[in-house]
Amino acid sequence: MIKTDVVIVGAGPVGLFTVHQLGIKGLKAEVIDNLDKAGGQCIELYPDKPIYDIPAIPECTGKELTENLLKQIKPFKTNFHLNDRVQEVSNENNNWVVKTNKNKVFSAPNIIIAGGVGSFEPRKISLKESEKYEGKNIFYSVSDKNKFKGKKVVIFGGGDSALDWTLELSKISNVTLIHRRDEFRGAPYTLNKIKKLEKAGKLQVKTKYQISSIEGDVNIKSITIKNDEEKTIKIDTDYVLGFFGLIMQLGPIAEWGLNMNKKTISVNTENFQTNKKGIFAIGDICSYPGKERLILSGFHEAALASVECFKRARPNEKYRFQFTTSSKEIQERLGRKPK
């Protein structure tokens, strides 16, 4: 069991700045995120797009913002638990106990949920029967390509993941690439290589088709694809790989007994606490009258929530408002020599 002052759910921009706001108040935090890296939507959805409305930063990309936030919190040497999802929250002796998918357990007087619109998960094939083959014949990512050696593999998608794996697996498997339209959004260079291999009969490409059914018993035997004119083709296959991008799944957060408003958590605007004392929600996941889903709103919410966290984690100490420019204490926490 890891004991700390605050468990932060989500390492998006808001979760990262929360580490800072807690850190300068002398509070320790542990950060958990489902993704393999920090940055949330900024790093996953728009790493190279410029953002123009971060105060005092005229322009920076999603990736730059993430890097700068990580630099700003470096002095606090915070532990990040990536590739792990917060699953359960319960109350024990006035402390919150947080459990993750990988069975890590945390105990803290405070939880700050900065979960955005939920954890990012791969978008799946919409057919009901696909579920029973998931993890066996149907995959949404590749962990060991040798599994596909000498096998028939159907790959769905039009982006870089679909194109890259088509090219890579065509060396060891019999690959068919299927996409719903003629245009691919993946790199033209990879696409050209694939087209050449198709001409040479080394792989198959079918465009303007989508999956319409899956046939099999214990294992998949074939899939059927259909185009807009309702023409169908049956393709024998051992494996199906789907690369349809990511969706955000609120997932377990919805079951923690918090007051929800559609996919968001209701909070008060004094300290962004939810209906449960010691559980806070900030950033895109919280809602209150007038809420704007902007990074700068999340930063403000982090500042106020951290004050209440201090009061709860240090009940015997008095909270003092301090400026970073003039507080020796804060400067020491930041590892700066007081001037």
Add this chain to the structure above:
Amino acid sequence: MSKITYIDSSGNSKTIDVANGLSVMEGAIQNNIPGIDADCGGGMACATCHVYVKEEWLNKLDKPEDAEQDMIDMAFEPKKNSRLSCQLIVSDKLDGLIVTTPSKQT
């Protein structure tokens, strides 16, 4: 104001006056029309505001940008008349638009 009609996958239809300048997605969210999630808040990054545009409207709308088409690839059961409702900005030209929402968004 323009009239936008939202039909859900089981055929229930609602017609709403949406202020010009808002997106068809915002018109739905602000009026509690179910069937449109809009997880990214209009950022063209989630495809959970996916709608099917009534055939006769397809050619009256400005053509989707490449980025919108790319995102529609990831939508739930995309079709020829698929659009992202966050990219359809309401104007007099869209008065009377009819869209159908898919049976689910994710």
